[in-house]
Amino acid sequence: MHLFLLLILQLPAAIGQIDPEHCRYALGMEDGRIPNEDLTASSRWYETTGPQYARLNSEDGDGAWCPEGQLEPSDSQYLQIDLRRLTFLTLFGTQGRYARGLGKEFATHYRLNYSRDGQLWKSWKNRLGKEVLDGNKDTYGIFSNDLKPPIIARFVRVIPVTRLSSTVCMRVELYGCPWDDGLLSYSAPEGQLMMAPGNPSVISLNDSTYDGVHEKRKLSGGLGQLTDGVTGRDDFLAIRQYNVWQGYDYLGWRNDTQGTQGYVEMEFVFDRLRNFTSMKVHSNNMYTRGVKIFSSVSCWFKPSLSWEPEPVSFSTILDDRNPSARYVTVPLSRRAARSLRCRFYYADVWMMFSEISFQSDIILPTQQPLMGTSVPGGHRDITMTTTPKSDNTAAPSASSSSDEGNTPILIGCLVTIILLLVIIIFLILWCQCVCKVLEKAPRQILDEEVTVRLSSCSDTIILQTPPVPPRSRHPPAGPTNTDPHYERVFLLDPQYQNPAVLRNKLPELSQSAEASACGGGYAEPDVTQCTPHQSFNNNAPHYAETDIVRLQGVTGSNMYAVPALTVDSLTRKDISAAEFPRHQLIFREKLGEGQFGEVHLCEAEGLPEFLGEGSPLPDRDGHSVLVAVKQLRADATSQARNDFLKEIKIMSRLDDPNIIRLLCVCVSSDPLCMVTEYMENGDLNMFLCQREIESTLTHANNIPSVSLSDLLHMAVQISSGMKYLASLNFVHRDLATRNCLLDRRLTIKIADFGMSRNLYSSDYYRIQGRAVLPIRWMAWESILLGKFTTASDVWAFGVTLWEIFTLCKEQPYSLLSDEQVIENSGEFFRNQGRQIFLYAPPLCPPSLFELMMRCWSRNITDRPTFEGLYQALRPHVNQ
Structure with a gap:
């Protein structure tokens, strides 16, 4: 019993500050969780373009919200969204009015205003003070903007911006998560400047994103860097953000500039009356530079109109051996208040904070807080209301008997509540125990059905990416919940990473897997080769797995798998590419991002001269040189850094x-960058999607078009590039039209990263927030067994051909849900004639569709090689 209560009492301490990288849930515009009555606007053109139609990916009404009349540069028309509670917003997505192909209106730029109370409105600015966000370039594509800094608000207004008089329409989605802290504002002295020895620049420790009033060297009525979810580094001079000044992540004060008081006083105002469990303060402790965590803190509480006289005080244990920044948890004794005033006392010359968060429970209006009274293990106080004792002394016996009669009832209620808590605690622990047992249990394959587990029962957080426009004009048909035998594949499952474990359980795979492992020549030359008829050895490396490094690009989810012998050891001399002057890269636009890196569109000054003769750049005709720059983030792990250099x-x-x-x-210095060609015509998927097949109608109406010969030439180019990769034993793992880029001469180049990953996030199947898989392009053995080879690239090439000859107007298997696609891969494995193939595109010649079908052969050895595909396709192209 004591152990149970101890576990519950420790739970609140584990709750931390919001992580902006994980707080990216869609808040309900697209799926309707935000009701129509919470959407208002300054104006609308028609009833059918009212604010209720401003939902991402929705074609209801006339397809979007449109403000009335022509929008002028000076106008401030807005769409207002009431989120009904304080929310931490990290991402904002916009879309134009597509209206089933009839729309032509979109907003190229927009601003965001927000309010926490519906009365005081603030304008969002990025970390460099820019207010205007980039919007859309067409009517159907989604453009997502990371909000850095994030917004904490209940009400949001979207204000389209135009440079010329024009008509605009918008569809939107917001992403974030609830702001459970309930903090409305904090007040503090302004941050100060530091002159560090040996550092010629001035270090500014101000709160640069504070959205309140800055007056008389004091900040009041707003929120800023102390609530943006970004914690500072151990060295306060090292920054997590790009293109900002040293010390940016911290708000800091110097002791001798605060008079003789020796402390910094801050005041915190909350949305309602709360019981406070603790306060967490992320503080720097770089004592070698005179910075330490606070020595003590005293907090006063204001539950109503006046401050309570007795504070809660807490003394820290100072550490002069570990200079790491850390969270200091201050217990607040479950005191009730709507405002707090805390004095943080100096322990050295400087004190610096980067984050402050609170753990508290809302007190309902019917509750009367009892000082210091709580039931262990609960997140809310169980408070009791008592009737004041009557002044009427005429009937003491009646009053006495009433008190005596109520006592057993109260005791019984308390005992019942305690028993219920014990039962709940027992059930929670029992469920956790069962989940752990189930998580460790091996997968079983019954009745020759492949059951691949993709999530563990202990996973409770599912990270979501912004939704994107559907590649098909029709929603997926059929039920979203498939056969209960099927669970999603968990990429990090040991058995998924080690297919040999599954292979022992799949006797039917013995022949085909044997041929797969030995056919195609995918192993390195020094790896012992075998023939398709050799007896299978469970100890032999499967697809030469022991000699293959699966190198995941740090800026995306797709990757090359390459021979490990090429990347055993890596030093600067191993990198043959020349070092380009970093200051000659001018950043223009962010194209995509991943866990540890970002891809930017940049202008490279003097690049042709730098590369000299034989430069791969085409003649620019005097235009600036645009390049794609893949950049490693400052917070990347050492493993990600090593992978980046290997890449x-x-x-x-x-x-x-x-x-x-x-x-x-x-x-030569951080952040690490690689500079690659930039393709002016974007990716092949977008290029084809915007075109029709060449005909007299397209010529007469000047409609962008492509011919059948053009499509065949594209297929030959892709097969040629993949033939080259296969000759090096490189496995791409994510071949698709979205990863085939076109330059201005329409030469196709296969890329190793997605240039617009957010745009194609619906093509990837997210696994409990940990990984994404392009399952609609993957061979059955890649989905079920985790095998990626040149043969699985051939399968993806067949799907890519199918995309080309449908002009990318439809997503592969568009009538199947993701779960049904995975189930269909099981049908390929069982090979009982129930598997579903992609249909023959009307534009595709029969001989070419037959080639696609060979790419999707169940047995790996029956699939053509890329050399064979190239030789088969080349004669179809007009020379």
Whole structure:
């Protein structure tokens, strides 16, 4: 019993500050969780373009919210969204009015205003003070903007911005999570400047994103960097944000500038009356530079109109051996208040905070807080209301008997509540125990059905990416919940990572897997080869797995798998690409991002001269040189950094006209960057989606078009590039039209990263927030057994051909849900004639569709090689 109560009492301490990288849930515009009555607007053109139609990916009404009349540059028309509670917003997505192909209106730029109370409105600005956000470039695509800093608000207004008089329409979605802290504002002295020895620049420790009033060297009525979810580094001079000044992540004060008081006083105002469990303060402790965590803190509480006289005080244990920044948890004794005033006392010359958060429970209006009274294990106080004792002394016996009669009832209620808590605690612990047992249990394959587990029962947080426009004009048909035998594949499952474990359980795989492992020549030359008829050895490396490094690009989810012998050890001399002056890269736009990196569109000054003769860049005709810059984030792990350098070495080896080229690098200092070609015509998917097949009608109406010969030439180029990769034993793992880029001469180049990952997030199946898989392009053995080979790339090439000859107007298997696609891969494995193939596109010649079908052969050895595909496709192209 004591153990149960101890566990519950420790739970609140584990709750931390919101992580902006994980707080990215869609808040309900698209799926209707935000009701129509919470959507208002300054104006609307028609009833059918009212604010209720401003939902992402929705075609209801006339397809979007449109303000009335022509929008002028000076106008401030807005769409207002009431989220009904304080919310932490990290991402904002916009879309134009598509209206089933009839729309032509979209907002190229917009601003965001927000309010926490519906009365005081604030304008959002990024960390460099810019208010205007980039919007859409067409009517159907979704453009998502990361909100850095995030917004904490209940009400949000979207204000379209135009430079010329024009008509605009918008559909939107907001992403974030609830702001359970309930903090409305904090007040504090303004941050100060520091002159560090040996550092010529002035270090500004101000709160640069504070959205309140800055007056008389004091901040009041707003929120800022102390609530943005970004914690500072151990060295306060090192920053987590890009293109900001040293010390940016901290708000800091110097002791001798605060008079003789020796403390910094801060006041915190909350949305309602709360019981406070604790306060967590992320503080710097770089004592070698005179910075330490606070020595003590005293907090006063204001539950109503006046401050209570007795504070809660807490003394910290100072540490002069560990300079790491850390969270200091201050217990607040479950005191009730709507405002707090805390004095933080100096322990050295400087005190610096980067985050402050609170753990508290809302007190309902019917509750009367009892000081210091709580039931262990609960998140809310169980408070009792008592009737004041009567002044009438005429009937003492009646009053006495009433008190005596109520006592057993109260005791019984308390005992019942305690028993209920014990039962709840027992059930929670029992469920956790069962989940752990189930998580460790091996997967079983019964009745020759492959059951692949994709999530563990203990996973409770599912990270979501912004939704994107459907590739098909029709919603997926059929039920979303499939056969209960099927669970989603968990990519990090040990058995998924080690297919040999599953292979022992799949006797039917013995022949086909044997042929797969030995056919195609996917192993390195020094790896012992075998024939398709050799007896299978469970100890032999499967697809030469012991000699393959699966290198995941740090800026995306797709990757090359490459021979480990090429990347055993890596030093700067191993990188053949030249070092480009970093200051000559001018950042223009962020194209995509991943866990540890970002891809930017940049203008490279003097790049043709830098590369000299033989430069792979085309003649620019005097135009500036645009390049794609893949950049490692400052907070990347050492493993991600190592992988990034390996990726540079790998890409520097690639030299083929149909493979994206690495031009140069910036690795002499952080952040590490690689500079690659930028394709002006974007990716093949978008290029084809915007075109129709060539005909007299397209010529007469000047409609962008492509011919059948053009499509065949594209297929030949992709097969040529993949033939080159296969000759190097490289496995792409994510071949699709979205990863085939076109330059202005319409030369196709296969890329190793998605240039617009958010745009195609619906093509990827997210696994409990940990990984994404392009399952609609993956071979059955890749989905079920985790095998990625050149043969699985051939399967993806067949799907890519299908995309090309449907002009990318439809997503593969568009009538199947993700779960049904996974189930269909099981049908390929069982090979009982129930598997579903992609249909023959009307534009596709029969001989070419037969080639696609061979790419989707169940047995790996029956699939053609890329050399064979290239030789089969080349004669179809008009020379």
